[in-house]
Amino acid sequence: MKKRIGLLYGGKSAEHEVSLTTASAFSKALDFDKYEVYPIYITQEGEWRKGTPLAGPVSSIEELQIEGEAERKNDISSFLPNGQEPALDVIIPLLHGPNGEDGTVQGLLEVMNLPYVGNGVLASSAGMDKVVMKQLFEQAGLHQTPYVYFLRRDWKNSQDLWLDKVEQELTWPVFVKPANLGSSVGISKAESREELIAAVEEALKFDRKIVIEQGVVGREIEVGVLGNDEPECSVAGEIKPLKAFYDYQAKYKDGNTAMIIPAELPEAVYAELVDSAKKAFKILDCTGLVRADFFVTDAHEIIINEVNTLPGFTPYSMFPLLWQHTGLEYPDLIEKLIALAIERFEEKQLLQFKMD
Known part of the structure; x- marks a missing residue:
């Protein structure tokens, strides 16, 4: 009997398009003789849409963008045994960025007691937050570049203080990053105070926590x-x-x-x-x-x-x-x-x- 695989992709994230591309590539590598593959699309508005099994690899990401009304907004009941069909055997989360790669969906799957590919809640959340990750790396004795981090409120209340701190503790150039995003979204290189201000404002569009790293x-x-x-x-x-x-x-x-x-x-x-x-x-x-x-x-x-x-x-x-x-x-x-x-x-x- 074929294993029932759920491809979980899309997501309410700036990396939505990256996730679709990953899901498309993943579908091309699955053995459809061994697996019954269910697409589970999360729209950028956060609606969950479970489609019928794929007949084979998709040829474009548009095929993965399941149209129409969601079965029920954010409903997860279709993943579970319901008398009509058994539960999916394994979920493959292909969600990049917040609301998917950060432990949120992993926690949902844990509560549902479903097997899923990849990292669990703790590793996903700690791996998403670059500041927490760096602090754990320090505990492990791993060598890393100097950095400064702050929250949006810190920046709004004491911008000059943080600009001074960056100039005192780091050397140009620096890289400014949203703490909780990947795929290089919102990242800028800054080689002066003026560029740093612009880079921070850009990064704050994507996260409330900002990390600034010394260039290497x-x-x-x-x-x-x-x-x-x-x-x-x-x-x-x-x-x-x-x-x-x-x-x-x-x-x-x-x-x-x-x-x-x-x-x-x-x-x-x-x-x-x-x-x-x-x-x-x-x-x-x-x-x-x-x-x-x-x-x-x-x-x-x-x-x-x-x-x-x-x-x-x-x-x-x-x-x-x-x-x-x-x-x-x-x-x-x-x-x-x-x-x-x-x-x-x-x-x-x-x-x-x-x-x-």
């Missing part, structure tokens, strides 16, 4: 991590943006980057990258998958930038390419992720919820 001169190196309690790492890959930095446009629109896989690194440097990637994975209590992003300086100093708890599976995405070069083809990677989800779910079922 180094190669951008990424490592894929796969597993539950015993994670394994892929080969390393290098991102070479053909513009100022690896922004949203370069990632998802024009492919304006070069990816070098495997990255040319001394064996000792790669070994340290693997060790750091696993430390990051474990300190966040990750499960399933993570892409760990680093800077490597000319002196071979390793600086962790961040981890992505739900890396993209678009045609330009590094994560599946890293595993392909490690020997795990795209369809096999998805099989592995589904197996890890079921393994984690079955382990949770061993927990006792009643007192003796």
